[in-house]
Amino acid sequence: MIERIAAFGRLGLDTVSSFGRSGRFLAGVLGGVPRPATGFPLLMKQLYAVGVLSLPIIVVSGLFIGMVLALQGYTILSDYGSEAAIGQMIALTLVRELGPVVTALLFAGRAGSALTAEIGLMKATEQLSSMEMMGVDPLRRVVAPRLWAGFIAMPVLAAIFSVIGIWGGMLVGVDWLGVFEGSFWGNMQSSVDFVDDVLNGMVKSVVFGFVCTWIAVYQGYDCVPTSAGISSATTKTVVYSSLAVLGLDFVLTAVMFGDF
Amino acid sequence: MAQRTTEILVGLFMIAGIAALLVLALQVSGLSPKSAESTYTIYANFNDTGGLTPRGRVSMAGVTVGTIESITLNKETFQARVRMSISSDVDNIPADSSAVIRTSGLLGEQYIDISIGAEVESLKEGDTFYSTQSAMNLERLISNFASGRAGN
Numbered sequence: 001m002i003e004r005i006a007a008f009g010r011l012g013l014d015t016v017s018s019f020g021r022s023g024r025f026l027a028g029v030l031g032g033v034p035r036p037a038t039g040f041p042l043l044m045k046q047l048y049a050v051g052v053l054s055l056p057i058i059v060v061s062g063l064f065i066g067m068v069l070a071l072q073g074y075t076i077l078s079d080y081g082s083e084a085a086i087g088q089m090i091a092l093t094l095v096r097e098l099g100p101v102v103t104a105l106l107f108a109g110r111a112g113s114a115l116t117a118e119i120g121l122m123k124a125t126e127q128l129s130s131m132e133m134m135g136v137d138p139l140r141r142v143v144a145p146r147l148w149a150g151f152i153a154m155p156v157l158a159a160i161f162s163v164i165g166i167w168g169g170m171l172v173g174v175d176w177l178g179v180f181e182g183s184f185w186g187n188m189q190s191s192v193d194f195v196d197d198v199l200n201g202m203v204k205s206v207v208f209g210f211v212c213t214w215i216a217v218y219q220g221y222d223c224v225p226t227s228a229g230i231s232s233a234t235t236k237t238v239v240y241s242s243l244a245v246l247g248l249d250f251v252l253t254a255v256m257f258g259d260f
Numbered sequence: 261m262a263q264r265t266t267e268i269l270v271g272l273f274m275i276a277g278i279a280a281l282l283v284l285a286l287q288v289s290g291l292s293p294k295s296a297e298s299t300y301t302i303y304a305n306f307n308d309t310g311g312l313t314p315r316g317r318v319s320m321a322g323v324t325v326g327t328i329e330s331i332t333l334n335k336e337t338f339q340a341r342v343r344m345s346i347s348s349d350v351d352n353i354p355a356d357s358s359a360v361i362r363t364s365g366l367l368g369e370q371y372i373d374i375s376i377g378a379e380v381e382s383l384k385e386g387d388t389f390y391s392t393q394s395a396m397n398l399e400r401l402i403s404n405f406a407s408g409r410a411g412n
Contacts, residue, residue, distance in 0.1 A: 156280075159284060162288075194289040
């Protein structure tokens with residue numbers, strides 16, 4: 001009994017100390033002033049790995065999500081004879097919610113897990129410690145470019161996702177189901193506000209990008225340097241990122257759109 | 261991969277992102293460069309605003325001329341006071357015009373329609389509409405109708 005309570009307490013202490021370490025880790029990464037000459041090519045390489053290579057999955061899922069939204073929305077809206085509102089439904093859903101959230105979930109699965117595995121393997125093969133021996137700060141050399149790349153790539157991916165989704169919705173709604181194109185765009189433009197909807201969606205995706213990459217690089221950096229440790233760290237990255245994204249999405253939505 | 265190819269691909273990626281944001285701004289949210297045009301503020305008091313919301317539109321003859329800024333309760337008269345900003349281009353609304361709350365379509369959103377008066381003088385910054393017509397409340401209409409029939 002006493003042992004159980006002790007184990008429970010240890011779990012709590014471990015969790016709290018892990019939060020503390022991740023905060024110190026973040027301060028260490030962001031605290032170092034990046035040198036443009038060496039930092040920029042590293043950032044480019046990571047932007048390519050994290051951003052450009054994530055494009056196919058983002059584009060394809062955005063297209064299908066937009067098409068499904070149009071089909072489902074049409075079924076419901078046509079009951080009330082207001083199919084023309086399909087444009088605003090698709091645009092608001094994508095720009096406010098689905099764009100940032102689904103992109104972040106895909107991003108955590110596609111890029112976050114790869115980041116964790118990569119850094120974890122570097123740790124397991126002692127590349128990180130050999131860098132330290134050579135006087136190179138691994139936080140600055142390995143972790144910082146990845147963190148910044150995720151931070152920059154995520155809003156770009158979310159914007160592309162939303163646009164592709166709206167285009168997919170238009171394909172189904174206008175070209176297939178026969179909603180009048182003028183009222184499709186007109187309703188959308190009269191109900192979507194640039195600052196309240198589009199920019200708030202962008203703010204969401206910036207926050208999600210930051211949280212997802214932070215969790216990914218921290219889990220990799222902090223993992224137990226064995227193959228089992230790397231595998232559990234990768235799992236943790238995907239699980240924690242998804243939970244953090246969905247939870248934060250609720251909080252951000254309540255703050256941004258709560259007064260309506 | 262060669263450093264240069266990577267740079268070009270990342271550059272294309274960033275350009276795609278900026279283009280997507282532009283599409284969202286111009287095509288989806290209908291943001292036009294003249295959205296920062298100058299406006300003036302006028303007020304209207306209603307007995308019942310129904311489902312009117314801030315950011316709703318104010319229109320004349322079906323053309324949108326302004327937006328609803330805020331809806332507050334006047335504690336002395338217990339009326340709703342609606343503050344709206346009208347585009348400065350439309351500076352000749354006759355002073356005896358009335359503000360009417362209408363619904364677009366059967367179930368659509370509510371908006372303020374300005375029905376034009378005949379006065380030569382026009383409404384200026386800070387003026388209030390003399391006459392207003394509150395939202396048509398379908399429920400009240402039906403209950404009036406039902407009780408009127410019961411009276412017969």
